[in-house]
Amino acid sequence: MRTASVERVTKETRIAVSVDLDGTGKTDIATGIGFLDHMLDQLGRHGLVDLTVRAEGDLHIDFHHTTEDSGYAIGEAIAKALGERKGIERFGDAVIPMDETLTRVxxxxxxxxxxxxxxxxxxxxLGDFDTELFKEWYQAFAQALGANVHVETLHGENNHHKIESAFKGLARALKAAVAIDPRKADQVPSTKGALGGVAGMAAAPAARS
Structure with missing residues (x-):
C-alpha cells in the first residue's frame, strides 16, 4: 500500500495530510480557504489519489502561509508514499481544456x-485569494515532492479556468507518473540506478524567521 501521513507544524500553520496513491480519488479537504479546498479536491479526484488535508493557519494575516505550507505537506506525503520510487512510470503529462482555456502540465x-x-x-x-499564491503552492509542492513540474497556459482568458485546468492537469500528470509498470516493478526508473536526491532528500523548511 502506497500510503503516507505527514504533520507539518510551524509558528504559522498546523497541517495534517494523508495520501493513498492507489486510491479512488476520495477527498476530505479543510484548509479554511475555500478556493484552495476546491483546487485540492481537483488534485485528488482527477489524480485518483485519496487525499485528506486538515489545515489551521494564520488566516487573519493572509492566505500565504497556509497555501504554501499545504503545498509542502502534500508534496512531502506523496514523496513518502512513493518510497524509493521503484517501478513507477516517473513521467507524466496532460493537456487540459476548460472552455476557452488550454493548459499543459x-x-x-x-x-x-x-x-x-x-x-x-x-x-x-480570485475572490479573496491572491492569484500570486498559486505559484507559491506549486513551488512548495515541487520542492517537497522532489519533482520537475512545468505548468503553462497555452491560451485562455478566464483566471478561474486557468488555475483549475492547471490543477486538473497536475492531477492527471501525477496519476500517470506514479503508475506502476509491472515489467519493472523492482527497478528504479533511471539509468543511474537511483533518482537524484530521493534517498537523502531534504525536508521542506520547517519554519521561517
Missing part, C-alpha cells in the same frame, strides 16, 4: 525539484 518524479511556471493572470485576486 508535465511532471518528472526525478528527485530533483524544479518549477517552470508560465501562467499569467489578469486579476490580482
Amino acid at each position: 508535465a511532471l518528472d518524479l526525478s528527485g530533483r525539484p524544479y518549477l517552470v511556471w508560465k501562467v499569467a493572470f489578469t486579476r490580482d485576486k
Whole structure:
C-alpha cells in the first residue's frame, strides 16, 4: 500500500495530510480557504489519489502561509508514499481544456525539484485569494515532492479556468507518473540506478524567521 501521513507544524500553520496513491480519488479537504479546498479536491479526484488535508493557519494575516505550507505537506506525503520510487512510470503529462482555456502540465518524479511556471493572470485576486499564491503552492509542492513540474497556459482568458485546468492537469500528470509498470516493478526508473536526491532528500523548511 502506497500510503503516507505527514504533520507539518510551524509558528504559522498546523497541517495534517494523508495520501493513498492507489486510491479512488476520495477527498476530505479543510484548509479554511475555500478556493484552495476546491483546487485540492481537483488534485485528488482527477489524480485518483485519496487525499485528506486538515489545515489551521494564520488566516487573519493572509492566505500565504497556509497555501504554501499545504503545498509542502502534500508534496512531502506523496514523496513518502512513493518510497524509493521503484517501478513507477516517473513521467507524466496532460493537456487540459476548460472552455476557452488550454493548459499543459508535465511532471518528472526525478528527485530533483524544479518549477517552470508560465501562467499569467489578469486579476490580482480570485475572490479573496491572491492569484500570486498559486505559484507559491506549486513551488512548495515541487520542492517537497522532489519533482520537475512545468505548468503553462497555452491560451485562455478566464483566471478561474486557468488555475483549475492547471490543477486538473497536475492531477492527471501525477496519476500517470506514479503508475506502476509491472515489467519493472523492482527497478528504479533511471539509468543511474537511483533518482537524484530521493534517498537523502531534504525536508521542506520547517519554519521561517
